[in-house]
Amino acid sequence: MSHDITHDELSHDHDHKPKGFVNRWLLTTNHKDIGTLYLIFALTMFIIGGTMAMVIRLELFQPGLQFVEPFFFNQMTTMHALFMIFGAVMPAFVGLANWMVPMMIGAPDMALPRLNNFSFWLLPFAFVVLASTFFMPGGAPAGGWTMYPPLVLQGGQNVAFLVFAVHLMGISSILGAINIIATIVNMRAPNVGYLNMPMFVWTWLITAFLLILVMPVLAGAVTMLLTDRYFGTSFFNAAGGGDPVMFQHIFWFFGHPEVYIMILPSFGIVSEIIPTFARKRLFGYVSMVYATAAIAFLSFIVWAHHMFSVGMPLGGQLYFMYATMLIAVPTGVKVFNWLATMWRGAMTFETPMLFSIAFVALFSVGGFSGVMMALAPVDLQYHDTYFIVAHFHYVLVPGSIFAIIAAAYYWLPKWTGHMYDERLGKIHFWWSAISVNVLFFPQHFLGLAGMPRRIPDYSTQFAEFNMWSSIGGFAFGLAQIFFVYIVIKTVRGGQKATAQVWDDAQGLEWTVPSPAPHHTFDEYKPVDLSKMAHGDTH
Amino acid sequence: MKPRNEHSPQQRKGIKKTVAILALVAVGLFLWSVYLVLQQANV
Numbered sequence: 001m002s003h004d005i006t007h008d009e010l011s012h013d014h015d016h017k018p019k020g021f022v023n024r025w026l027l028t029t030n031h032k033d034i035g036t037l038y039l040i041f042a043l044t045m046f047i048i049g050g051t052m053a054m055v056i057r058l059e060l061f062q063p064g065l066q067f068v069e070p071f072f073f074n075q076m077t078t079m080h081a082l083f084m085i086f087g088a089v090m091p092a093f094v095g096l097a098n099w100m101v102p103m104m105i106g107a108p109d110m111a112l113p114r115l116n117n118f119s120f121w122l123l124p125f126a127f128v129v130l131a132s133t134f135f136m137p138g139g140a141p142a143g144g145w146t147m148y149p150p151l152v153l154q155g156g157q158n159v160a161f162l163v164f165a166v167h168l169m170g171i172s173s174i175l176g177a178i179n180i181i182a183t184i185v186n187m188r189a190p191n192v193g194y195l196n197m198p199m200f201v202w203t204w205l206i207t208a209f210l211l212i213l214v215m216p217v218l219a220g221a222v223t224m225l226l227t228d229r230y231f232g233t234s235f236f237n238a239a240g241g242g243d244p245v246m247f248q249h250i251f252w253f254f255g256h257p258e259v260y261i262m263i264l265p266s267f268g269i270v271s272e273i274i275p276t277f278a279r280k281r282l283f284g285y286v287s288m289v290y291a292t293a294a295i296a297f298l299s300f301i302v303w304a305h306h307m308f309s310v311g312m313p314l315g316g317q318l319y320f321m322y323a324t325m326l327i328a329v330p331t332g333v334k335v336f337n338w339l340a341t342m343w344r345g346a347m348t349f350e351t352p353m354l355f356s357i358a359f360v361a362l363f364s365v366g367g368f369s370g371v372m373m374a375l376a377p378v379d380l381q382y383h384d385t386y387f388i389v390a391h392f393h394y395v396l397v398p399g400s401i402f403a404i405i406a407a408a409y410y411w412l413p414k415w416t417g418h419m420y421d422e423r424l425g426k427i428h429f430w431w432s433a434i435s436v437n438v439l440f441f442p443q444h445f446l447g448l449a450g451m452p453r454r455i456p457d458y459s460t461q462f463a464e465f466n467m468w469s470s471i472g473g474f475a476f477g478l479a480q481i482f483f484v485y486i487v488i489k490t491v492r493g494g495q496k497a498t499a500q501v502w503d504d505a506q507g508l509e510w511t512v513p514s515p516a517p518h519h520t521f522d523e524y525k526p527v528d529l530s531k532m533a534h535g536d537t538h
Numbered sequence: 539m540k541p542r543n544e545h546s547p548q549q550r551k552g553i554k555k556t557v558a559i560l561a562l563v564a565v566g567l568f569l570w571s572v573y574l575v576l577q578q579a580n581v
Contacts, residue, residue, distance in 0.1 A: 111545070111553045178560045186545075186552035216564045218570030235575050246578045250571055523544060 001487035006081045017518045026121075030518060031098045036415070037120050038095025039408075043484065045087030045127065046117040046401075050477055057439075057473035059456050060466050071455035074142035075134070081145035085262065086169045087127055089396065093265040094119075094176050097204045100411065101180060102518055103126035103509040104198045106189030106527040111182035119176040126168035133158035144454065146251055147222065147238040149244050153229050163226045170215040180204055189202050191526040195289070198507055198534065199282065202289050203268030206296045210257045210264070218254040221247060238276045245310050246527035252303035260299040262396060264292060266363075266403030267334055270356045274338050275507040277353035278345030285534040291330035291337075298327045309383045317376040324374035331367055335360060337394070346369035350502075351425030354405035358398055358433050369444065384454075387447025387517030393440045397476075398433070405432075405483065412490055413497035420490040428486060431479040438472025506531065 018024045028034055055076050059067050070078070098116065102109055110116045133140040138156025141147070153159060184205045188197070197205075223233040225247070234240020236247045267288075275282045282288065302324045307316060338360050347353070369391040373379050382388060391426045413419050442465035447453075457467065497514040511521050511531055521527075545553065 111549075112557070174564050178557055178564075181560060182553045182556040185556050186549050212560050212564050213567060216566075216568035217571045218573075220568045224572065224575055243575075245576050250575065253571075398564055524549075 008107070025116065027183060029117055031102050031109045031113065031116065032415075032516060032518065033094045033109075034120050035100075036100030038091045038098055041120070041123060042088050042092035042095055043487075044406075045083050046089070046480070047484070048131075049080050049083035050480060051087055052076045052083065053473065054477050056080065058469040061070075061470040063451070063458050063460050063463050065457055068456065070456045071139065071142060073253070074144075074454065075140040077380070077454050078141045078144055079130070079134075082130060082141075083127070083398075084164075085145065085258070087123075089262050089400050089404070091123060092172065093204075093207070093262075094173075095178055096200075096265065096269070096404070096407050096411075099415065100509060101183060101201055101204060102187070103512065103516065104201050104507055105184065105192055106406065106508055106521045107183060107187035108519065108521050108524075110179050111187050112179045115175055116179055117178065119172045120374060122172040122175075124166050126165045129161050129168065130165035133161045136161075141366055146248075146255070147225065148251070149225060149228065149247050149393065152225065155488065159229045163222045167219055168223050168318075170219045170394065173211050173215050177208035177215075180208040184208075189527040190524065191529060191530070195286065196529060196532045196534075198268075198532065199271035199285070199288055199292075200265070200268035203264045203271075203292050206292050207261050207264045209262050210296055210299065213470050214254040214257045214261075218258075221250040221254070237443040245307075248307050249304065249312065252306045253300075255306065256303045257296070257299040259392075260295060260402050261397070263363075264296065266290060266400050267357065269403045269407045269410075270338060270359050272507070273352045273406055274341050274360075275355040276348050276502050277350060277356075278342045279504045280341055280345045281506075282337070282534050283340035283343075286459045288337055288397070291333040294330040295327060298323065298330070302327065305374055305376075306378070308379045321374055321376045325371060328371055330365065335367075350409075351420070351422060352406045352410035353430055354426065354433075355402045355409065358429070361401045362394060362398030362402070362433075362436070366391055366396075366399055369394065371474075382447060385452055386443045386451045389453050389538055390440050390443035390447060390506055393443070397440065398436050402432075406427035408487065411509070412487070413501045414509055414514050414516055415418065416491050416494075417497050417513075418490050418494035419497050419501075420486055420494065424486050424489075428479060428483050431482065432476060435472045435475035435479055439476050440472070442466075442472075506534075510531065 025033065025037065028037070055068060057152065059065075059073055098110065101107075130140075136157055138158060141152065141155050141162045143152035143155055147162070150161075155162075160278070184197070184201060194202075227233040228235050228237055228242075234242040236242045236244045238244060269290060271282055302320060304312065304316065304320045305324045308320070312320075342357075348370050349357075351398065369387070373382050373388070373391060409420060409425055446462050446465045446469075449462065451458055451466075499513045500510050501514060502510075508521075508527055508531055509516070511528070
C-alpha cells in the first residue's frame with residue numbers, strides 16, 4: 001500500500017491514533033500527545049503550587065500566627081517555588097514547544113520521539129519524590145528554593161529526596177532541550193531557513209541552549225550538597241575548608257539563565273500573537289532574533305547581582321551592576337518592536353491579544369523594578385524584602401503565566417477543533433489582570449518599608465497592604481479555576497474551529513486542519529514560505 | 539506503507555552529530571562545576 005496521505009484524509013478516519021489508553025498516552029511518541037501530557041501536567045502542578053500560595057496568603061492576611069506553624073509556612077514557600085518553576089512554568093513551555101515547534105517548521109515530529117516520551121515521564125516521578133517529603137519526619141524542604149547551605153542541609157532526610165528530584169527534573173530538561181535543538185537544526189522543511197522560522201521557534205532554540213548550558217551546573221551543585229550531607233565532604237562547609245558562598249555562585253550561574261528560560265518562550269508567544277491581532281507583520285523580526293540571543297548571552301554574565309549583599313569587591317559590584325543594566329537594552333528592543341507592531345495596526349482585542357498586551361505592560365513593570373535592583377547600593381536595601389517578591393512575581397505571573405495563558409487561548413482551537421467562549425475568556429482576562437495587580441503591587445510598598453520575605457508573621461505596620469495582597473491572591477486563584485473550567489468546556493465542545501482560526505494569523509500551523517491531525521507534514525518537502533509568519537526577511 | 543517519521547540519511551547523520559555535541563557539552567559543564575568547587579575548596 002503506497003499513496004500520498006493528504007491532510008484532509010488524516011483529519012478524518014485515517015488519523016492512525018494508537019488504540020488503547022496505554023499505547024495512546026503512556027507509550028506515545030507523538031509530539032502532539034506528549035505536548036498535551038506536558039500541558040496537563042503543568043496545569044496540575046500550577047493548581048497544587050497555587051494552593052500552596054493560597055496557604056501563604058491566608059497566613060499573611062493578618063499579622064500574628066493564625067493558621068499554620070512557622071516551619072510549615074517555610075515548607076510552603078519553598079515547595080511553592082519548586083512546583084511553580086520546575087513543575088508548572090517550564091513544563092508548560094516544553095508542552096507548547098512539543099505541540100507547536102514541529103508544526104511551525106514543517107517537521108513530522110520531534111527528532112527523537114522515544115526520548116521525548118522518556119523526558120516527559122521523568123517529571124511525574126520527580127514530583128512524587130519531591131511531594132513525598134511532606135509525609136516524612138522533619139517535613140518537606142524549607143530552606144528556600146535556592147537551597148543555600150548550610151540551611152538546606154539542616155532539613156532532615158528530605159535533602160536526599162530534594163536532590164534526587166532536582167536531578168530527575170534536570171535530566172528531563174536536558175534531554176528535552178537536546179531534542180528540541182536536534183529537531184530545529186535537522187528537521188526543518190527543506191526550504192525553511194533559520195531566518196524564516198517563527199519567533200516562537202527562535203526563542204525556544206535559544207532557550208534550549210540555555211537549558212543545556214545551565215542544568216548540568218545545577219546538577220553539579222546539588223550533587224555536592226548531597227555528598228556534604230551524607231558522605232562527609234566539605235564542599236560548602238567552611239569548617240572543612242569549603243565555601244558556602246561558592247554554592248551561591250554556582251547556583252546563580254544556573255539561576256539567572258533559568259530566569260530567562262522562563263521568559264524567552266513568552267517573548268516568542270507574544271511575538272506570534274500580537275502581529276495576528278494587529279494585522280501587521282512583526283516589526284523588526286531580525287532585531288528580535290538578535291535581541292533574544294543578546295539577552296541569553298548576557299544572562300550568563302550577571303549572576304552575582306543576586307548576591308550583592310554577600311560582600312564582594314567594589315570592582316565586582318560595579319561590573320555586575322553595569323552588566324545587569326545592559327540587559328535592559330535588548331529587552332527594550334523587544335518591547336518597542338511589539339509596540340511598533342501594534343502601531344496603526346487594525347487591532348482587535350480577542351482574549352489572546354488582551355493577555356499579550358497585559359504581558360507587555362506588566363512584564364515591563366517587573367523589568368523596571370529589576371533595573372532598580374541592579375543598582376548595587378540600593379539593592380542592599382531591597383535584598384530579601386517583599387520588593388524582590390513583587391519584582392519576580394511581576395516577571396513570572398503577568399509575565400510567563402500570562403503568556404502561557406495567551407498561548408493556550410491562541411492555539412486551543414488548533415488543538416481541540418473548538419473555539420473557546422470569547423465572553424468567558426474576556427471575563428477571565430479582566431478578573432486576572434485586576435487581581436494580579438491587587439496581589440503583587442502592594443508588595444512593592446511592603447518591601448520598600450522593610451518587610452522581609454519568607455516570614456509567617458510581621459509587624460502591624462504592614463497589615464493593610466498584606467490584607468490587600470491576600471484579597472488579590474484569593475481572587476487571582478479563583479480566576480485560574482475559572483480558566484480550567486473554560487479549557488475543559490472548550491475541549492468538550494463548542495463552535496467548530498476552521499483551519500485558519502484567526503483571520504490574519506501567519507504560520508504553517510494554520511495550514512493544517514483544526515484539530516490538528518495526529519500526523520502532520522509526513523513528507524519531507526518544501527512548504528509555502530509565504531505562509532511563514534515574519535515580515536522583514538521576505 | 540512507508541513507516542512514519544523515518545529520517546533521511548542526512549537527517550539521521552545531523553541528529554547524531556547534534557546529540558553527540560550537546561551531550562558532551564552537558565557532561566563537560568557538570569564536571570566543570572565540580573572542578574570549580576574543588577579548586578576553590580583547595581582539595
